[in-house]
Amino acid sequence: MNNLLLKTIAVFTTVTSTSITMLALIRPASAAIFTPFSFNTHVTATPASDPNSGLLNDPTRDVRLDSVEFQGTTVTNFELVNKATILQNDTYTLADGTVAGVLHVGRGPNTANDPLITEGPSKINPTATDIVETLGNLNLNSILVTRENADRASIEVSFANPVNTFFFWERGGTAGGPIAGDSDLLVEALSDDYSTVLASYKILRSNYTKANYNISTQVFPVLNNGPFNIGSIGIRLGGITTKTLRLTSANNNGLRLDIPRDNGPDFKVLAANVPVPEPMTLLGVATASIFGTYFKLKRTNH
Structure with a gap:
């Protein structure tokens, strides 16, 4: 020889x-895991009216997601949220005495007049249907808003087909500033009967990287602010798929001393089933x- x-x-x-x-690492015996990754966001949006403003687009109008790109893969076909369940929505009281849950749904102030793509509603106390209409589209200026006025918010969102890859966008700091995301969110993948947590991952505000667009947000009648940076992060399940995520934030008002403050995540989530090479x-x-x-x-x- x-x-x-x-x-x-x-x-x-x-x-x-x-x-x-690698086989042992990718297929652990005990539980599945989420693996985080960064990705590039490709959108279509109206240009900023003032080219010297430093804005990446007009933040008040539609921002249509065209594709995401990561690790040599381009995704153009997304699974959209088609079902939602509100598990917990702690309340606070507005100045006029109205009791509102910490969860709201918001959109850019001029998205309703922009024909580029559909968006969800702008309102407090959303129903499960309102959440589906907000998250179940490709308008990245149509988001779920969590206020910092109460403790805890938790929902389950489902997709029509099993998926393994999830894309999150979080409304961050002031546009042009250094902050990509400014809130935390617990993500749990659930079994088909919702009884078992298959994998969990806590997205921290420091995990986000800047996406290439800006938004402003209106929640009628309590909120109209911006423009903001947007942060993005992806997480992928190893070896399994799921149709449902549980999304939870806690201590949003910062009054508890026993756990960190999640600070009211304002976000969009979409999914895809992206093939993963077998070991x-x-x-x-x-x-x-x-x-x-x-x-x-x-x-x-x-």
Whole structure:
């Protein structure tokens, strides 16, 4: 057996060992995990009226999501939220005595007059249907708003088909400033009967990176502010899919001392089922590559 073949076998052994280790990591015995990743957001939006404003677009109008790009993959077909359940929506009292839940639905002040794409409503005390209408579209200027006036908000959102990849956009700091996202959100993937948490991930405000658009938000009649930066983050399930996420924020008003303050996340979420290479497929590719290199070198040496 010549030295070249021995070296090739040694490399193959290393690759095999690494692939087996990857298999153990990718398919843990106990539970699935979410893996975070960053992505680029590609949108269509009305240009800013003042080119010297520093804004990336007109933040009051529609922002249509066209695609996202990450790790060499471009996604254009998204799964939209088609069902929502409000689990907890702690309340606060407005100046006029109206009792409102901490969850609102909001949109850009001029989105209703923009024909580019549909958007959800702008209101306090949204129903489950209002949440579906807000999140179940590709208008990134139509978001779920969580105020900082009460403690806890928790909802479940579902998609029509099983998915493994989730894209989140969070309304962050003042447009042009350094802050991409300014709130935290607990994400839990649920089994089909909603009884089991398959995986969980706490998105922290520091996890977000800036997306390439701005928004302003109106929630009639309590909120009309902006423009803001937008932060984005993706999370992917390893080895499984789900149709339902539970999304929870707590201590939004900062009155509890026992847990961190989530600070009222204002967000959009969409999903996709993006193929993930199987570990044995990766092993096969590595094996073919190693032996292809060996035979190429062998021909060269002869």
